[in-house]
Amino acid sequence: MSEVLTLKPFDLFILEFKQELSTVFEEKRNAAATIYQRLWSEAELKKIMSHIPLSVAVPSAFGGRGMKVKECLSVLEAASYESLPLSLTFGINIALFLEPFAKYGKESIKEEVFNKFINNQALGGLMISEPDYGSDALNIQTCHTKKDDSYHVKGTKHWQGLSGMADFWLIASREKTRAGTLGRDLNLFFADRSKPNQEVPCVEIFNNNGLYPIPYGINDVDINVPQENMLTPESTGIKMIMDLLHRSRMQFPGMGMGFLKRILETATDHCTNRKIRGNSLFQFDQVNRQIAELQSAFTICSAMCNYSSKISGIDASLAVQGIEANTMKARITDLMQDSAQTLMQLQGSKGYHIESLGSRAIMDSRPFQIFEGPNEMLYAQISEGVTKEMGRKKISLIEYFENREITKDVVSYYKSAINITGEKSMSQRKHVIFGEVVSRMFTAGYVKLLENNGFNSALINNALDMIKQEIENLVNAYHSSILVSTVENFKIDSRWQM
Numbered sequence: 001m002s003e004v005l006t007l008k009p010f011d012l013f014i015l016e017f018k019q020e021l022s023t024v025f026e027e028k029r030n031a032a033a034t035i036y037q038r039l040w041s042e043a044e045l046k047k048i049m050s051h052i053p054l055s056v057a058v059p060s061a062f063g064g065r066g067m068k069v070k071e072c073l074s075v076l077e078a079a080s081y082e083s084l085p086l087s088l089t090f091g092i093n094i095a096l097f098l099e100p101f102a103k104y105g106k107e108s109i110k111e112e113v114f115n116k117f118i119n120n121q122a123l124g125g126l127m128i129s130e131p132d133y134g135s136d137a138l139n140i141q142t143c144h145t146k147k148d149d150s151y152h153v154k155g156t157k158h159w160q161g162l163s164g165m166a167d168f169w170l171i172a173s174r175e176k177t178r179a180g181t182l183g184r185d186l187n188l189f190f191a192d193r194s195k196p197n198q199e200v201p202c203v204e205i206f207n208n209n210g211l212y213p214i215p216y217g218i219n220d221v222d223i224n225v226p227q228e229n230m231l232t233p234e235s236t237g238i239k240m241i242m243d244l245l246h247r248s249r250m251q252f253p254g255m256g257m258g259f260l261k262r263i264l265e266t267a268t269d270h271c272t273n274r275k276i277r278g279n280s281l282f283q284f285d286q287v288n289r290q291i292a293e294l295q296s297a298f299t300i301c302s303a304m305c306n307y308s309s310k311i312s313g314i315d316a317s318l319a320v321q322g323i324e325a326n327t328m329k330a331r332i333t334d335l336m337q338d339s340a341q342t343l344m345q346l347q348g349s350k351g352y353h354i355e356s357l358g359s360r361a362i363m364d365s366r367p368f369q370i371f372e373g374p375n376e377m378l379y380a381q382i383s384e385g386v387t388k389e390m391g392r393k394k395i396s397l398i399e400y401f402e403n404r405e406i407t408k409d410v411v412s413y414y415k416s417a418i419n420i421t422g423e424k425s426m427s428q429r430k431h432v433i434f435g436e437v438v439s440r441m442f443t444a445g446y447v448k449l450l451e452n453n454g455f456n457s458a459l460i461n462n463a464l465d466m467i468k469q470e471i472e473n474l475v476n477a478y479h480s481s482i483l484v485s486t487v488e489n490f491k492i493d494s495r496w497q498m
Contacts (some may be wrong), residue, residue, distance in 0.1 A: 005063065005118060005372035007055055010071055017051045017076050024048060025082040028354065036354070039165075040089075040213045049121035052080075053090060057098035062114035067102060070309040075253030077305070081258030084364040085211045089123075092161045095248035097124030097170055103314040104231035104310035105190060113168060113192070113480050127157040127200070127219060128241075135373055137186070137241065142178040142221055146185065151230060152191050155221045157200075158370070160422055163217035164202030167190055170231070171200070171221060172241065186237040197224040197471060210363030241321040246325035250311075253304035256332040259365070260301050263339045264294045265421040266357050267346050281346070290342050292462055296380040299334040299463040300443055303450035306326050323385050324406070326378040333368035334375060340365050379435030380428060386438050387422045387431075397422055397438075405443035413464065414441060417471045420478055433478045440471050 007013065008209045024047055028037075047117045056071040058064020065071055072094050080087035101113065101124070116122035130140050142155025153173050160169075167450035171190045175183040191198045204218040212439060268291060271281035308328065312318060344358030345353035351358040369375045390400055398415060401407040418441075422434055451460045 005052065005496060007052065007063075010056075010074075010133055013051065014071075014074055014078060017053060017075070018081075018274070020047060020051060021078060021082045021086075035214050039215060040086075045121070048086070051338060052118060052121070054098065054117050057094040057102075058114050058117055059102055063118045064113060064114065067099065067314060068315050069251070069277035072356075073251060073257070073305050073309055074249065077257040077261075079258065080255050081262050083213075084255065084259050084361070085213045085427055087258065088161065088211060088368075089214060091248070091251060092125050093123055095251045096244070097166075097168060098132075099247060099314050100126075100170060100231070100240075100244045101168075101190065104188065104233060106228040106230075106232065108228050109190070113190075116167065122167040123158055123162055123165060124170070125162045125166040126170045126172075126244075127160050127221070129159050129174040130156060130157050130320070131218070135377060137172065138184070138238070140174060140186075141182070142171065142173045143182055144173045144189065144228075145176050149188060149227045149472075150224055151227065153191075153221055153223050153225065156217040157221055159216050160204075160219060161211075161214050161216060162428060163215050163219055164205065165215050167194065169200055169339050171223075182464070186241050187229040188237070188240065189223075189225055190231065191223055193226060199223070210367060234317070242322070243317055244318040245372060246321050247312050247314070249325040249329035250308045250321075252329045252368070252472075253301050253332050253367075255306055256301045256336050257305055257362070259336060259375050260294070260298050260339055262357065263343045263361060264291075267294055267343050268292060270347055270350075276461075287346065290346060293466065294339055294342060295459055296463040296466040298338050299450070299455070299459045300335060300447060300467075301332055302455065303401070303443075303446035303463075304332060304451050306453060306455075307446045321322045323382050324442060325372070326382050327442045328437075329372060330369075330375040330378040330382075331439050331443050333365070336365040337362070360432060376432050379433075379439060380431040382438050383426070383431040383435035387424075387426070387434070391407030391424070401441055404445075405440075406449075407441050410441065410444045410448050410464070414444065414468060414471060417468055417475065420475050430478060433474055437471055437474050437478070440474070441466050443467060 008016070024044055045442070053075050055064045056075050056498050057067055060066040076087050076090055076094070079090050102110070127139065130142065133139050133141070140155070142153065142157065144153040153171060155173065157171070171189045171191055173187050173189060174185070175187065177183060191200055193199045200219050200221055200223065202215070202217040203220045206216045208214075208216050231240065271287055271291060271349045274281050278282070340358060340361035344356075344362060347356060347358050350356055350474060353359060386397070386400060390397065395403070397418060398411060401411045418437065420434065420437060423430070426434065444464055447460060447463050447467070451457065
């Protein structure tokens with residue numbers, strides 16, 4: 001095994017890392033031209049990566065910090081406090097490359113790859129999405145054929161973060177049979193751009209709006225890789241992909257944590273110092289309500305980080321944890337966007353400055369509600385999973401919550417609000433609402449568990465109350481008799497000047 005660097009104790013590392021990030025991004029904020037800079041500059045990356053932040057997701061056997069989820073989330077939090085794009089860059093590397101590669105990659109190639117992350121600040125990513133299939137991963141057309149001891153993988157991928165920039169890729173593909181059809185299962189292949197016939201060129205860079213420093217584009221996959229570059233699932237490739245995606249979704253709270261803390265601090269400071277008729281903005285009841293919402297988002301994210309750090313390590317199989325994974329991803333990204341909108345509103349005209357946190361936060365957090373599955377789709381999947389279990393066990397929604405470890409201790413507080421049963425045949429829009437109700441109950445469960453850790457009880461109670469109000473509003477929407485549908489040929493008789 002090659003010699004690797006000696007890493008500093010984590011507490012010292014994270015302190016120095018936060019100080020470095022503060023310096024780097026303070027310099028960027030003072031140079032207005034860099035606010036919407038495309039790509040990371042070489043100097044910025046050199047300073048940031050000199051601390052070897054991705055060592056948290058490298059096994060200790062290969063010189064890393066041992067892949068402790070708590071430490072991974074702490075790095076994501078530190079980054080997102082200063083820059084959501086930087087946190088996402090780390091999130092892509094940790095959850096979509098390093099963790100799945102450590103769990104499913106061949107032992108024969110791990111040392112070389114992990115060594116480059118520790119000693120050469122390498123970057124890696126994941127390719128699943130395709131131009132014609134979006135979230136429909138089971139029907140991707142990228143395919144592979146085996147010849148002797150190697151695989152030829154060919155297809156087109158798009159919207160991969162770090163397109164044209166990453167050193168390594170995991171690429172999702174389906175086997176092409178002799179008859180020319182594609183198999184139902186999915187496989188993941190490892191590609192190293194430094195090796196012959198493994199380069200994945202980015203043929204078009206997108207002019208993405210938000211998350212400016214991260215390159216996205218269309219990637220032309222036409223590679224030949226040795227047999228050892230195929231990842232090895234524990235059962236099926238689809239379950240491997242689901243395990244990977246669910247683990248990634250359970251780490252979204254890490255990216256949300258620093259972001260939400262910064263928004264809460266900024267909003268609180270602004271409302272304290274902004275004077276109206278000699279008093280701060282806190283004299284207004286609605287402002288108090290908005291700050292309470294930001295505090296609730298901060299508390300919920302803290303609860304999710306606490307829970308995720310305990311259950312989402314690579315030793316756990318998360319393939320069937322769709323309800324909890326979807327809840328974390330959908331709820332935290334909704335809260336990120338809502339919080340950004342609130343901050344911009346509170347900042348007034350200041351919020352519209354291009355360099356303001358509120359303005360940038362809206363654009364940078366919006367894609368989080370879309371990638372790795374649009375939130376509406378995830379809420380619908382939550383609903384479908386819960387209603388199927390209710391039907392199979394012949395139980396009510398309340399009984400379902402009473403039987404779940406996460407929600408059983410909060411059912412009594414929310415029972416009166418959950419006036420909803422779940423019909424056998426629901427419209428998609430009702431599935432989305434039903435899923436949102438379920439997600440709030442799981443969220444409340446995470447918050448309750450955080451209370452047991454000694455977290456601020458006033459913040460806990462406010463968050464639980466806020467969740468109850470949200471459930472009541474959702475249940476009312478579910479029961480609404482008004483069904484709005486699309487109007488065909490909307491151009492007919494629709495001129496106001498008639």
